[in-house]
Amino acid sequence: MARTAAPLFPFFFLLLSSTSPAAAQKNRLGRTPQMGWNSWNHFGCKIDEVIIRKIADAMVDTGLAKLGYEHVNLDDCWAAHDRDSQGNLAANGTTFPSGMRALADYVHGKGLKLGVYGDAGLRTCSRIQPGSLGYEDQDARTLAAWGIDYLKYDNCNNQNISPLTRYNRMSEALMNSGRDVFFSLCEWGVDDPATWAGSFANSWRTTEDIKNTWESMTDNADKNDKWAPYAGPGGWNDPDMLEVGNGGMTIEENRCHFSIWALVKAPLIIGCDVSSMSPETKDILSNQNVIAVNQGRVTSPKWSCEKLKMVLSFTDSSLDKLGVQGRKVQQDGELEVWAGRLSRGRVALVLWNRGPAEASITASWSNIGLNQSAVVDAHDLWTDEVTSSVQGNLTNKMDSHACKMYVLTPK
Secondary structure: OOOOOOEOOOHHHHHOOOOOOOOOOOOOOOOOOEEEEHHHHHHHHOHHHHHHHHHHHHHOOOOOOOOOOOEOOOOOOOOOOOOOOOOOOOOOOOOOOOOHHHHHHHHHHHHEEEEEEEEEEEEEOOOOOOOOOOOOOHHHHHHHOOOEEEEEEEEEOOOOOOHHHHHHHHHHHHOOOOOOEEEEEEEOOOOOHHHOHHOOOOOOOOOOOOOOHHHHHHHHHHHOOOOOOOOEOEEEEEOOOOOOOOOOOOHHEEEEEHHHHHOOOOOOOOOOOOOOOOHHHHOOOOOOOHHHHHHHOOOOOOOOHHHHHHEEEEHOOOOOOOOOOOOOEEEEHHHHHHHOOOHHHHHHEEEOOOOOOOOOOOOOHHHHOOOOOOOOEEOOOOOEEEEEEOOOOOEEEEEEEEEEEEEEEEE
């Protein structure tokens, strides 16, 4: 028997119609959530320039770059233990003997962008490399000279100085560096960065580090949910990087992970080894329908002309220019409905069975921002099938730890 989950927001239609208060960074970057790859979830500290070049090659060869995954980001452990004689950051001479400028040139030559990791403290979290506290201007100039396009900025060894002070200093330094650098603030949500980071960061972590488990992924999704009103073009809530393809979750669990991250306008930063990913992992990360909800665009569709016309009605360039973060809107135990408003009256919808057994979930129009009398076409973003003339609610049965994702278009 289908179960209609209780609404979490009695006036959800008003919530969906609200305009995000997030302030766009002056650098005008991040108009949609960032997409790319980061080294930490799979490689940890075991990175070198051979691996990074191999990843850059794979981003292009697998077609991920064409889908919008443009950032190749080094996490902790890329730099030398100490600064050079002039006080500058330097690459680890053993693992990155060619240096950061040469690596940036290689990545740029692939049509991609290179990012690095830093810390708003005396040392990074690994303590292997220096932090940038007190060196913000100097380090920003160094990154700009190397051609760095992205900075993930962590929160370790921070001397108990206010995060607003520390992160604003680096933001201003990047703005004055002469290069546009995407600023990804990684404060772990300790001091509620969603409430203050929008004026100087392009994204901000709202949670602790994700782990390669279903429990960690779902927990981060829940913790990120409350900050939805603060996200929008130029500044995004970040529940941490994707674990899709790292082996800790089933295919269905990975599909749910990717669906929810896309719906809530989270950064889509891949965390697996894309040079050796399975076909199933590639299929999840390459789903153009789901990416379009996150990014508000179509990415090189391969369908027939007749089918393309049908799908374009759901995923054209105006699909999600609003940048409204989707939210959990209904819940009955571990059976959930998440939804977010799209342009032209459309709604993105995820039915999510987080429970231990197969179950049916019903999403009621009144809880997802549609008039109860509305008739919609429901596009299943994973099967690519369209169900026409659905009215009042949508019901589907799912296995344990599985989901369904749709775009609903009023007729």
